[in-house]
Amino acid sequence: MSLVNAKELLFKATKEKYAVGAFNITSLVQMEAVIEAHVECKAPVIIQTSVAPTKLLGVNVLVAVYRTLAESAPIPICLHLDHCTDVAYCKKCADAGYTNIMIDASKQPFEANIQQTKEVAEYCHKIGNISVEGELGTVSGVEDQVRVVESESELCNPNQVLEFVERTGVDLLAPAIGTAHGIYKTKNPKIDFERFEKIFDLVNGQSLRVPLVVHGGTGLPRETVERLISLGGSKVNVSTELKHSMIDATYQYITDHRDEYDPGKIDSAVKDAVRKTVMNWIGWFGCTGKA
Numbered sequence: 001m002s003l004v005n006a007k008e009l010l011f012k013a014t015k016e017k018y019a020v021g022a023f024n025i026t027s028l029v030q031m032e033a034v035i036e037a038h039v040e041c042k043a044p045v046i047i048q049t050s051v052a053p054t055k056l057l058g059v060n061v062l063v064a065v066y067r068t069l070a071e072s073a074p075i076p077i078c079l080h081l082d083h084c085t086d087v088a089y090c091k092k093c094a095d096a097g098y099t100n101i102m103i104d105a106s107k108q109p110f111e112a113n114i115q116q117t118k119e120v121a122e123y124c125h126k127i128g129n130i131s132v133e134g135e136l137g138t139v140s141g142v143e144d145q146v147r148v149v150e151s152e153s154e155l156c157n158p159n160q161v162l163e164f165v166e167r168t169g170v171d172l173l174a175p176a177i178g179t180a181h182g183i184y185k186t187k188n189p190k191i192d193f194e195r196f197e198k199i200f201d202l203v204n205g206q207s208l209r210v211p212l213v214v215h216g217g218t219g220l221p222r223e224t225v226e227r228l229i230s231l232g233g234s235k236v237n238v239s240t241e242l243k244h245s246m247i248d249a250t251y252q253y254i255t256d257h258r259d260e261y262d263p264g265k266i267d268s269a270v271k272d273a274v275r276k277t278v279m280n281w282i283g284w285f286g287c288t289g290k291a
């Protein structure tokens with residue numbers, strides 16, 4: 001149906017209190033699985049890639065596949081670049097056809113974060129209908145280019161939020177609130193709900209301006225995800241779980257069919273596994289029928 005940016009999907013989601021999943025893919029098979037699951041549920045979706053697959057597969061290849069699949073799908077689909085720390089590379093992906101760009105300058109000092117985020121936001125708004133996500137505070141764990149050990153991780157300072165939003169012109173904000181990338185070391189990760197609520201009120205209390213993003217979806221309990229959505233989170237990133245689904249399904253298929261040499265069957269097994277994982281998240285996000 002439509003190639004959209006994230007901002008338009010998330011304004012509607014925030015108002016109606018559901019979330020749109022941003023699913024991290026590394027291959028064509030995963031991209032198809034994520035889209036098929038959303039078509040089946042009539043749900044909007046954000047396909048995201050980190051920087052590594054754009055270098056391995058090529059930015060233009062990823063965009064071409066996205067366009068081909070999105071143009072014929074009966075749902076709105078956004079293509080998002082996740083955690084890019086390089087301003088020039090953000091611009092390159094925007095030029096190529098990504099519809100949402102995350103400039104992650106969260107490891108930089110506050111002023112540098114503002115300048116870099118502002119530069120990407122201005123560029124993306126100038127060249128087209130591309131929305132931009134910024135990060136304040138640092139989400140712990142490992143995410144492609146960005147590595148943060150937990151002791152270094154720091155939460156988003158609510159006192160900086162309004163200045164950041166106003167000076168950068170950013171469209172979406174990812175505040176660090178205690179979620180992490182990778183696998184949580186504890187069953188009940190400590191999430192700072194109060195901080196999240198405060199940040200939402202500061203930015204969007206008067207009128208909705210900048211939807212909030214939750215990073216590190218994998219491993220969060222369902223009640224945590226639902227509570228964050230009820231407090232205003234409208235984009236939830238899921239990466240690690242899809243990687244596990246893909247690798248586990250591949251391993252299982254090969255183990256069960258050791259004498260077979262039919263890659264298409266492995267792809268089918270991966271597609272089924274990823275689609276099931278994604279369908280489960282769609283249920284948690286409450287976005288069924290929202291496309």
Ligand SMILES: [Zn+2]
Pocket residue numbers: 083139143181215216237
């Ligand atoms: Zn992230």
